[in-house]
Amino acid sequence: MLYREAGQFKTSYAADMAIFPIRQDRIALIILLLFAFIGIPLLAHFQLWPLGSDYMLRAILIPFLILALAAIGVNILVGYCGQISLGSGAFMAIGAYSAYKFGTGVHIPLEFIGTEIKIAPLPVLPSILLGGLMSAIVGILFGMPSLRIKGLYLAVATLAAQFFFDWVFLRVKWFTNYAPSGSVNAPELSFFGYLVHSPIERYLLCLIFVTLFALIAKNLVRGNIGRQWMAIRDMDIAAELMGIRPLYAKLSAFAVSSFIVGVAGALWAFVYLGSWEPLAFSIDRSLQLLFMVIIGGLGSILGSFLGAAFILILPILLDQVPHALGVPISVETVSLLVFIVTGALICYLLIVEPHGFARLWSIAKEKLRLWPFPY
Amino acid sequence: MVVLGQFLEVLIGGLLAGVLYSLVALGFVLIFKASGVFNFAQGAMVLLAGLALVRSLDFMVARGIPTWAAIVLALLFAAVVMAITAALIQKLVLGPLVNQSDLSLFMATIGITFVLEGAGQMIFGSDVYPLSLFPTDAWFILDGLFEGGLLVNKLDVWGGLIAGALVAVLAIFFQRTKTGRALRAVADDHAAAESVGIPITWIWFVVWLVAGLVALTAATVWGTKLGVQFSIVFLALKALPVLIIGGFTSVPGAIVGGLIVGAGEKIAEVYLGQQIGGGIEYWFAYVLALAVLLVRPQGLFGERIIERI
Amino acid sequence: MKADVQERSGAAGAGHAVADRVIGDVLLSVENVSLAFGGVKAISDVSFDIRKGEIRAIIGPNGAGKTSMLNVINGFYHPNQGAITFKGRKRSIMRPYIAASQGISRTFQNLALFKGMSTLDNIMAGRALKMRRGLLWQALHWGPALSEEIKHREAVEKIIDFLEIQHIRKAPVGKLPYGLQKRVELGRALAMEPDLLLLDEPMAGMNLEEKKDMSRYILTVNDQLGTTVALIEHDMGVVMDISDRVVVLEYGRKIADGTPDEVQRDQRVIDAYLGISH
Numbered sequence: 013m014l015y016r017e018a019g020q021f022k023t024s025y026a027a028d029m030a031i032f033p034i035r036q037d038r039i040a041l042i043i044l045l046l047f048a049f050i051g052i053p054l055l056a057h058f059q060l061w062p063l064g065s066d067y068m069l070r071a072i073l074i075p076f077l078i079l080a081l082a083a084i085g086v087n088i089l090v091g092y093c094g095q096i097s098l099g100s101g102a103f104m105a106i107g108a109y110s111a112y113k114f115g116t117g118v119h120i121p122l123e124f125i126g127t128e129i130k131i132a133p134l135p136v137l138p139s140i141l142l143g144g145l146m147s148a149i150v151g152i153l154f155g156m157p158s159l160r161i162k163g164l165y166l167a168v169a170t171l172a173a174q175f176f177f178d179w180v181f182l183r184v185k186w187f188t189n190y191a192p193s194g195s196v197n198a199p200e201l202s203f204f205g206y207l208v209h210s211p212i213e214r215y216l217l218c219l220i221f222v223t224l225f226a227l228i229a230k231n232l233v234r235g236n237i238g239r240q241w242m243a244i245r246d247m248d249i250a251a252e253l254m255g256i257r258p259l260y261a262k263l264s265a266f267a268v269s270s271f272i273v274g275v276a277g278a279l280w281a282f283v284y285l286g287s288w289e290p291l292a293f294s295i296d297r298s299l300q301l302l303f304m305v306i307i308g309g310l311g312s313i314l315g316s317f318l319g320a321a322f323i324l325i326l327p328i329l330l331d332q333v334p335h336a337l338g339v340p341i342s343v344e345t346v347s348l349l350v351f352i353v354t355g356a357l358i359c360y361l362l363i364v365e366p367h368g369f370a371r372l373w374s375i376a377k378e379k380l381r382l383w384p385f386p387y
Numbered sequence: 388m389v390v391l392g393q394f395l396e397v398l399i400g401g402l403l404a405g406v407l408y409s410l411v412a413l414g415f416v417l418i419f420k421a422s423g424v425f426n427f428a429q430g431a432m433v434l435l436a437g438l439a440l441v442r443s444l445d446f447m448v449a450r451g452i453p454t455w456a457a458i459v460l461a462l463l464f465a466a467v468v469m470a471i472t473a474a475l476i477q478k479l480v481l482g483p484l485v486n487q488s489d490l491s492l493f494m495a496t497i498g499i500t501f502v503l504e505g506a507g508q509m510i511f512g513s514d515v516y517p518l519s520l521f522p523t524d525a526w527f528i529l530d531g532l533f534e535g536g537l538l539v540n541k542l543d544v545w546g547g548l549i550a551g552a553l554v555a556v557l558a559i560f561f562q563r564t565k566t567g568r569a570l571r572a573v574a575d576d577h578a579a580a581e582s583v584g585i586p587i588t589w590i591w592f593v594v595w596l597v598a599g600l601v602a603l604t605a606a607t608v609w610g611t612k613l614g615v616q617f618s619i620v621f622l623a624l625k626a627l628p629v630l631i632i633g634g635f636t637s638v639p640g641a642i643v644g645g646l647i648v649g650a651g652e653k654i655a656e657v658y659l660g661q662q663i664g665g666g667i668e669y670w671f672a673y674v675l676a677l678a679v680l681l682v683r684p685q686g687l688f689g690e691r692i693i694e695r696i
Numbered sequence: 697m698k699a700d701v702q703e704r705s706g707a708a709g710a711g712h713a714v715a716d717r718v719i720g721d722v723l724l725s726v727e728n729v730s731l732a733f734g735g736v737k738a739i740s741d742v743s744f745d746i747r748k749g750e751i752r753a754i755i756g757p758n759g760a761g762k763t764s765m766l767n768v769i770n771g772f773y774h775p776n777q778g779a780i781t782f783k784g785r786k787r788s789i790m791r792p793y794i795a796a797s798q799g800i801s802r803t804f805q806n807l808a809l810f811k812g813m814s815t816l817d818n819i820m821a822g823r824a825l826k827m828r829r830g831l832l833w834q835a836l837h838w839g840p841a842l843s844e845e846i847k848h849r850e851a852v853e854k855i856i857d858f859l860e861i862q863h864i865r866k867a868p869v870g871k872l873p874y875g876l877q878k879r880v881e882l883g884r885a886l887a888m889e890p891d892l893l894l895l896d897e898p899m900a901g902m903n904l905e906e907k908k909d910m911s912r913y914i915l916t917v918n919d920q921l922g923t924t925v926a927l928i929e930h931d932m933g934v935v936m937d938i939s940d941r942v943v944v945l946e947y948g949r950k951i952a953d954g955t956p957d958e959v960q961r962d963q964r965v966i967d968a969y970l971g972i973s974h
Contacts, residue, residue, distance in 0.1 A: 025849045026842060096490060157677060161684045164425040164493055168627045169680060172673035183664035231837035235845060236820075236827040243810045243821045250808035253770055254888060255796030255825040264831065295621070299497065306494055311812060344513065351505025358498030362491050363483040 015380045031230055048219055056212050069211040076324050077218040078279045083304040083316035084229050085272030090302065091310035092233055093265035094245025095158050099170035100273050101297035102177040103147045105290065107274025108281035109187050111143030115199040115282075116189060136201050140278040147274025148267040150177075155266030159259055162248075174295050181290040195289045198282040214283050221279060225272055230313050232268065241265050242311070273301075306358055309370025318369040326350055396537045397657050398650055403543030405649015406550045407612070408672075410605035411626035412633065412641035413553065414598040419635050420574045421594040423489065424481065427496040430623025431503035432599055435472065437606030437615035438511035439465040441518045458520065462603070469599030472503070477592045504620060513617065518610035521545040546608045553604055554642065557597075566593055628676030634689025643687065648672045719940065720748035722781075723924050724769065724892060729778035731764055731948075738764040739775070739948045746892065751918055751925045753935045753956075756945035757968065762928045763805055765945065766894050769926075770802055771795040783891070797825055799891035803881045803898060805928075811870035815880050818869055819855060822887030823848045855883045859913060875906040882913060886923075893917070895927040899934060907931065911938055936960065944968070 015036050022028045032038045052073070056063040063069065086100045118131040134142070150173070157169045181187050188196050201208040201217070208217050232238050240261040243251035252258055281288050300323060308319020327350045334341050341349075365371055411429055418426045444461035448454060480495055522541045561567040572580040573590045581587045609619055625648065626641075633644025652671040660667045679686065725745035731738045739761040746752045754762050767773040769780060771790040779788045782798060801822070810818050827848060833841035856862055859879050864872060869880055878898060885893055898914065899907045911934055917923050929935050935942060936956040944952040944965050952962045959965055 025846045025853075029845065029849070094490065096493065157680050161680050164489060165631065165680060165684065167425070167493065168631050168673065169677050171624065171627065172670065172677045175670040175673050179664075179666060179669050183666055228835045231835050232831070235834040235837060235841065236824055236829070237831060237834055239813070239817050239821040240824050242813050242817070243824070246810035246812050247808045249772070250804065250810070251821070252792045253772060253796060253802050254822055254884070255793045255801075256821070257793045268831070302494070302497070345509065348505040348509045348513070351501045352509070355498040355501030355503075355505065358501070359480045359495050362487070362495045362498070363480070366487075366491060 015377070015383075017381065029234070031234070045223070049216070053212050053216060056215075066211045069215050072324060072328075074211070074215055074218055074284050075280075076320055077215070077222045078276050078284055079301070079304065079324065080317045080320035081218075081222045081225055081279070082273050082276035082301055083308065083320045084226060084313060085269045085274075085276060086301045087305045087308075087310065087313070087316045088229060088233070088241070088272065089265050089269035090305055091312065091315075092238060092245065093241040093262060093269075094248075095155070095262060095265060096164065096167045097170045097269075098167050098295065098298050098302065099154070099173035099177075100301045101293040101295060102174045103151060103270045103273040104277025104280060104297060105177055105181055105293035106147040106150050106270075107140075107143040107277030108288065108293065109143075109181055109196075110146035110274070111139045111278035111282065112196055112198065113187065113189075114142045115139035133199070135203075136199060136282065137203055139199075140275060140282065143278035144271040144275035147277065148271040151266040151270025151274075152263050155263050158262050158266070170298075171295075174298055178290055178294060181293075195287055197287040198285070201282060208283075218279060218283055221275065225275065226313055226317075229268075229272065233311075233313065237261075237264060245311075303354055303358060307354075307361060307368050309368030310366065312367065312370035314373065315368050315370030318373070322369070323354070326353060392537060393657075394654075396539075397653050399537065399539055400543065401650035401653030402646050403540065403547055403649070404653065405629075405646040406543070406546045406642075407605070407608060407645070408625050408629045408648055409642045409645025410546070410550055410553070410601065410608065411623045412629040412645055413550075413557070413638065414601040414605070415626055415630055416635065416638055416641045417557075417598045417601065418594055419630075421570055422481070422573075422591050423492075424496060425489065425493045425635075426598070427493060428476075428500040428503055429598065429602060429626060430620040431500040431507070432469070432472070432602035433606050433609060433623050434615070434617065434619045435503050435507040436465050436469055436599065436603035437518070437610045437619065438507050438516070439468040440603065440606060441516040441610055441615045442511040444518070445516070465603050465606075466600060469603055470596050473592055473595035473599050476595055477588065481591060481595075482588060500620070504617070508617065515614040515616040516610075517614045518607070520607050521611045523611060542608070542612055546612075549604060549608060550642070553601065554638065557601075557638065560597070566590070570594060625672050628672040631676035631686055632679050634686030637686070637688035640686055640688030648675065651675055717749065717919055719750045722746070723748040723783065724926075725781045726765070726769070727779050727781065729765075729768055729775045729780070731761075731768060731773055731775050737948050739768070739945075741778070742945065742948070742950045743778075744943045744950060744953055746924060746926055747941075748891075748924055749918070749922050750940040751914070751927070751938055753939035753942045754926060754928045754945065755930070755932075755935055755942060759947070760945040761948040762945055763896055764948075766802065766896055766926070766928065769795075770800045770894060796888065799888075800894065801885040801888040801890035801892075802894040803878075803885050803896055805896040805900065807874075807877050807881060809869045809877055809881055809884070811868070813869065814866050815861060815869055815872070815883075816852065816856070816865050818880055819852045819883045819887045820848065822884040823852065825888065852883075852887055855886050858886075858916075859883050875902055878902065878906075878910065879913075882910075886917065889921075890923060892924045892926065895925060895929075897928050897930065899929060899931055907934060914938060 017034045017036075020035055022033065027033070032041060052063065055061075056069055059065070082100065082104060085103075086097060089095050089097050114131070114134045115136060117133040118129065120129040122128055154169060154173045158166050161169070182194065185191075188194055201214070203217075208214055233241070240251070240256045241264075243254070243256055244258060244261045244265075248258065251261070277293065280292070285292060304319030304323050305316060306319070307322055308317065309315025327346060330349050330353070331343075331346050361368055411433060414429045414432065415426055418424050418429075440461050443464045444457055447457035447460060452460070476499060480499060481492070484492055484495055522545070524541055526539045526541060526544075528537050528539055561571060569580070569585045570590055570593065572583075572585055573587060577587060580590075605623075606615065606619075609622070613619065613622075626645075629644040629648050630641060631644075632647055633640025633642070652668045655671050656665070656668045722745045725743075727743050729742050730740050742761075742765065754765060756762055764773060768775050771792040771794065774789045779786050780790075781787075782795075782800070810821060813821070827844055829841040829844050833839065837845075856865060859882065861876065861879055861883065864876060864880075869877060872880065882895075882898065885895075895914070899910050902910065914925060914927070915938055918925050927939070939956060941954060942952075942956055942959045943950060944959055944962075946968045951964045951968060952959050954962075
């Protein structure tokens with residue numbers, strides 16, 4: 013009864029084009045945002061369930077937000093533009109290391125022409141955004157082959173990015189400021205003189221980034237460029253014959269996607285990890301992001317959140333549920349079970365519901381709208 | 388002469404190592420040709436076959452079964468495991484996904500990869516298991532010509548011989564057997580093949596089975612070289628650039644591509660790696676493939692693609 | 697070139713004799729075009745022209761090279777020999793999106809809709825070329841980007857009204873019945889406001905009712921917007937009814953070119969085509 017759109021008439025195209033054209037959805041979103049921005053910090057502040065300790069914020073909510081952001085980026089490329097990517101981890105790494113370099117000062121000696129490039133350490137916010145920008149530029153470079161090659165061949169090109177940058181950040185000491193261990197520490201998270209330190213502050217910082225970028229991504233995918241991406245995805249030849257330039261559509265998808273993934277990478281390094289090694293952005297990370305997108309829903313911003321939540325919660329569930337049932341299983345078995353369940357779920361969803369959890373969600377809403385009538 | 392000797396040694400080592408990539412790439416080509424599926428799981432299949440082989444072998448040897456009999460039985464056991472895997476993949480995943488986009492099929496094989504990795508290690512264990520089916524010492528050849536001779540690993544030579552035998556067997560299978568001919572028909576046109584009464588699900592099962600057996604063959608050599616372990620999956624990923632270079636639909640392409648990648652990365656590592664930090668074997672094959680993609684997207688031996696609408 | 701304006705002959709008939717409809721200059725001419733794939737010749741040495749404002753049919757048996765001809769015209773295939781002149785500009789090689797930006801739009805023999813998108817988005821995608829706001833404005837979805845979006849939405853809604861597909865506006869096109877998909881595809885082509893509309897078998901697989909509707913849409917577009925139409929069609933009744941001139945291909949060669957009446961009387965056409973199919 014609560015979920016009805018009867019009586020809500022749209023009198024302008026602007027109203028019809030809104031992200032949530034149905035009033036109840038808008039109210040639900042506002043409540044969710046209020047809870048995320050005010051409720052959770054309050055619960056955490058007063059140490060109430062389920063935020064009695066830092067664990068929930070540190071180990072679940074913060075990584076969830078950052079990986080959801082990265083998944084949005086991957087979804088733009090894979091879900092909306094149909095260009096497969098197995099190298100998202102590399103673009104997170106580019107975002108992270110570029111932000112690190114900008115944050116600690118860039119120094120490129122050019123002795124052979126008797127000069128040098130020197131940029132003083134930048135504040136954290138521009139560093140993170142520049143990290144995204146560098147990732148976007150490299151994304152465009154590695155997107156170039158997509159103009160000549162299609163689909164699966166591109167998977168190999170993105171793998172090239174993955175392995176090449178794994179190596180670069182491991183072996184080219186300049187990127188790690190010649191740290192002997194190869195591990196680097198993030199600069200202090202100071203925003204306009206305010207120091208972000210506690211888990212609540214870190215959580216809010218991530219939340220702001222994710223909210224803003226989710227809104228931007230949603231605006232892009234429902235506008236002209238989003239339709240071009242989807243046109244390329246669904247029928248690239250027809251799209252080109254209709255005047256959609258594959259060059260612009262594909263490279264813009266690579267750029268926007270890599271930018272968002274790069275920003276997520278910088279946040280992952282600066283806010284979540286604090287200090288990190290290249291291993292943090294290996295091909296496992298790329299596959300994990302791809303799985304989030306497939307499970308959550310290809311071509312859905314909401315799905316990126318659902319997928320990220322699922323992939324993060326699955327190992328915890330597989331660990332806790334047998335515990336609760338009195339059959340504890342070893343850590344190693346849990347990690348293998350995660351493999352099996354994730355892989356099987358991917359196959360199952362591809363067969364049964366290729367648009368993932370997001371489509372299941374919208375089917376449920378549709379049912380609710382009509383309930384108690386069958387149609 | 389020393390310089391030339393060193394170069395030859397690197398080249399031979401690289402070529403023979405490349406054969407290992409070819410062995411995995413062959414499995415990819417078979418499946419891609421017959422069903423259009425780009426099988427990300429080939430590496431996981433090598434791992435699974437290797438685990439099944441080495442664990443059953445160890446089990447039987449520990450119980451006093453003579454080594455030669457144990458090897459035969461273990462090979463049989465691993466072949467059965469691969470057959471069951473092929474049947475399950477066909478029945479549960481690919482059957483229901485018929486007529487889906489290439490992208491969906493590809494992502495499904497990534498899912499299969501994870502299931503195989505997880506299930507394989509859960510059933511057979513997840514340590515490093517040494518396998519010694521072939522000799523691993525080295526010959527020194529041409530020591531009359533070069534001081535100290537050229538070092539050639541016996542295992543690499545075995546790998547080369549096995550790859551050659553495998554290609555011969557596959558060629559006979561495709562050209563001379565009824566199933567092989569049906570398989571080529573399916574590869575050309577699914578619908579047409581089905582309309583003349585070729586049982587397409589059976590054929591696809593056979594393809595995955597053959598790919599599984601090729602994976603088993605690869606596992607015998609790789610397992611001897613590195614021990615059977617999880618990282619084989621990622622090494623096997625190098626078959627992808629091998630295919631890009633050779634062309635996705637070509638068996639000779641898989642062989643030549645493997646040789647090019649094997650020799651190329653060894654030479655690059657030795658002569659270029661030291662200057663830029665070492666370890667470039669890690670990405671060399673992929674970047675080489677990227678370059679090939681830009682110049683000749685269909686690969687060296689692939690067929691040119693005509694698009695229609 | 698001297699204006700060669702001629703009054704449309706009433707011969708084509710079938711309820712579409714609009715007095716002020718004029719056929720103008722040559723809009724597009726195909727000159728000695730040949731196309732081969734490897735050793736297979738798809739088109740050999742074909743020339744014809746399309747005049748502004750006319751409905752031009754391309755007919756011929758299966759495998760005559762009709763679709764290949766359309767593909768050459770909008771730049772998807774590059775001819776081995778010969779050239780295309782469109783709006784006075786001669787070219788032999790052109791990227792498809794440039795052909796599109798110069799005013800050629802197209803529907804496809806085997807539906808090439810964007811299956812994952814709604815009817816509305818499919819047709820809106822047809823206006824991609826006309827939308828100019830950059831990425832940053834679109835990211836905000838506000839101000840100029842929003843008003844541009846609304847302006848084009850209005851234009852698209854007119855097309856939706858014209859094609860009578862209001863009820864499927866938000867439905868994903870992949871699940872629509874075939875006849876409706878064909879209509880959406882026409883809508884997408886019309887959204888580009890083309891000067892030359894290429895229709896590849898717009899009525900294939902339709903029942904009589906749907907064919908009538910589709911013919912009506914084509915004629916209305918041609919009459920009221922003055923859009924030049926080139927269509928491939930197998931239904932001879934339709935072709936004879938709605939087209940001004942017909943070019944006939946067989947095995948990649950042109951065997952006849954003229955008004956429907958002339959073509960119908962041509963012995964080679966009767967032998968090659970009509971004789972077989974009827």
